[in-house]
Amino acid sequence: MDAKILDQLRAVVGPAGMITNDSELLVYECDGFTIERNKPEVVVFPNDTAQVSRIVKICHQAKVPFLPRGAGTSLAGGCLPIGGGVVISLARMKRIWEVDSRNRFAVVDPGLVNVWLTNQIKSSGWHFAPDPSSQGACTIGGNVATNSGGPHTLKYGVTVNHILGVEMVLPDGEIVMLGGPVEDSPGYDLTGVTVGSEGTFGVACRSWVRITRNPHGYRTLLGVFETVDDATEAISGIIAAGIVPAALELLDSLILRAVEEAFGFGFPLDAGAVLIMEVDGIEAGLDEEASRIEEIAKKARAREIRRADTEAQRLLLWKCRKQAFGAVGRLAPSYCTQDGVVPRTRLPEMLRTIRSISEKYQIKIANVFHAGDGNLHPILLFDERDSEQVKKVLDASTEILDACLSMGGSVTGEHGIGVEKISFMPKLFSPADLGMFARLRKAFNPDGLCSPGKMLPTAGACNEAGHVHTDGAHAPNKPGRRAAL
């Protein structure tokens, strides 16, 4: 990179606000998706929106690609710096600017770790509803960019349902406020379409987020089933009965073993699957709901149903669930998580399909997922050093996601397309659909310098020369396009 550009950046963030040496840059060559890597040329750490704007202006003028980055927990390669360039880390911007419980919103910085907001407001009876399993690490800016979900988004909705406004630095450096704390402001829902745009519309700085009142109480049940099929039957039964649980999460036997070893919760290791079934809300209504769920689970041949009787038990159960990915390290040196979605009634079939794919490729696959939403997270276990296994994992992943599509589902419920799943976009969307996406992106990101190579396949891949705009010289055939090709 031109030394002049580095000097300009240094003038904004100071020498302590940037990284340029190779060994430190290594950290930024990938995110939670480790199969593809590429080093950026520089990482900058702005302190506020004005600095972000100045950095983006420098990139824009010099035609250098840039990429916002939160905690780097993306599982889809969203933080892969395609074409090198500048990584803008929001890690130093982590203030809570305002909590206004009367008007039910908070204003937070992009680098604020998700759970910190809830920690800050829970004693006064509030929380931030989107609760990705990675909430102890991931940032609210990252959540906004990927439209994150979590166990409790079954009842409360995903990130976009909780974002009122975003202060954006557009790819030309202009600062613009989308939406805001007052509802129904006239005009297009630019906030809604920006959430989930995976960093391709600019850098999200402060967000105006909805805060949610804590429920009066919870009933948290653990259903133990002999088989995965029985557990999925219970899920369909609960949904069909018109109950909206707060969460409905499935763990299969493989993942149970890892979690049990890590946390010693007392899961039955001979079970085929367990379901975490939680209802919350007005205390007076909870027992009735819980007993209806219990009944349905029993009908689906639950071997045993336990209740988390104390808050400590409940929290431990959720810790087991949320840190399940972490525990996978005990099962294999490397893992790769998929994020497919199927209509909820197709879960039994889909889990059988996963089983047969696992046998076909001789790759172990553990399942721990948001069952109530039909959002699967098959975890494929392998050893990264064995290139044959890596290939098998990629092939098995593709087969799993294709099966989701053939059942009328999607390849990603919450992790995003990133670079990992770009090749699926033409399977999900027609050239006309993709053409309209490309036009929309062009309205925000006309030069394609912001997060190039993410989400949309380039023109060649979808034969829509007229509408699909490429990301210019930075994207094709550079490192990082493996998944796309």
Place this chain on the structure above:
Amino acid sequence: MTDTNSNISNSNVRGETSMDCPLIGRIVLGELDLPLMRPTTPAALANLVRDAAQTQTAVYPVGGRTRTRLGRLPEKPGTAIDMTALDAVIDYPSADMTITVQTGITIAKLAKILAEKGQRLPIDSIDPEKETIGGLIATNASGPRRLGHGTLRDYVIGIKYLNDQGEEAKAGGRVVKNVAGYDLCKLQTGALGTLGILTEVTFKLRPVPEARAIVLLHCFAANLQAAAHAVHGSSTRPVSVDVLNPRASLALFQNGLVNPDPGHTELNGWYIAVGFEENGPATRWQVETLTQEMSLWKPTTLQDGKEEAFWQALTSLGQHWPGSNLSTDVPITLKATARASDVHYVLTKANELGAEGRVTGHLENGIARVHFPGDTPVEKIQEYTAKLRGLALERGGNLVVESGSPSHLKAVVVWGEPRADHEVARRVHREMDPLKIFNPGRFLPGT
């Protein structure tokens, strides 16, 4: 209508009438007199859009035509398209709690199909028998229960629309959780049909709640803030908190639905309606609890269907005026917004400024509406709108004119003060409808 207008509009109906796209009449939109076509197949609809693209004219989709007069006035001749023949249910996998429908389906028809499975789309609407899903989404309509259940953007999970080439494009899908691609479902919701014609939509659904009730509270303008504050502090979790000024209360109570104060024929004071929808025990507990917490405010309970009728009547409160001729007098509705903590101020000021207006509001959402009869003089509405907008802007809000006759609409700023992101919105529009085919002129200036 002047000659020029009809000449222009005639020249656009290229195929004239055909089997799958009959010309069914003419319709006046704003000051344009347009031919009204009624396509019966998606292909015929697409042809209309392609024709418009080729002839540089416009298309104006209409659904139930309950709100075709709102928005700014259409600025370009073209064809009006009646969407109501395209009203099929495409797929209703009820156990998955999703449904895919064509957008010409009415709210009432959809609700009936869903009710058979104990499900619903929890969005209040003004006139369910007439209104279509397309119109509802295009206007992002909502009502009292948005507090508890959110608005359409929280339920639209997949969408198909015709783009400016007449091609069908989609976003989202048919599963409840999906982040593949840009979320055009959000962008299209509330875009007033300026980014394409919506043809198909997939909703996620909710179960019909086991029990519901409304607790009505009485207060006066002077202690509205205190009452609103007390409701906000309640330990219950209402799905709706609405306020009605004396005129709005009178209009609502006079239709015989309920009279919470039977001793008085001349109702006075304001009412706050707090709604609950939950399972039986939770609803009962909340009604009892709120009744105790708010015992100073003369609580009365509406249930056994009265609450549902109340919500419906409240949503359509602007529609019915004694002695007014609905075919000539278009009722006027203004919507002012503010922070929830300030909306009582906007409400009481609205009440003081315009004595004959029916003032209502979603207290916890910071939304106030004022309804006037259609024969209110233009100058009066003009002055009133400007004053109220000023008040709303001071409190971080804005003001939109949701309904009015062309002469009223021409005299006011329909969509309020431009937002900070106005320029970005124009860029989005320019990319998605460069030829200005879709509802040109009706939405924000520049679209």
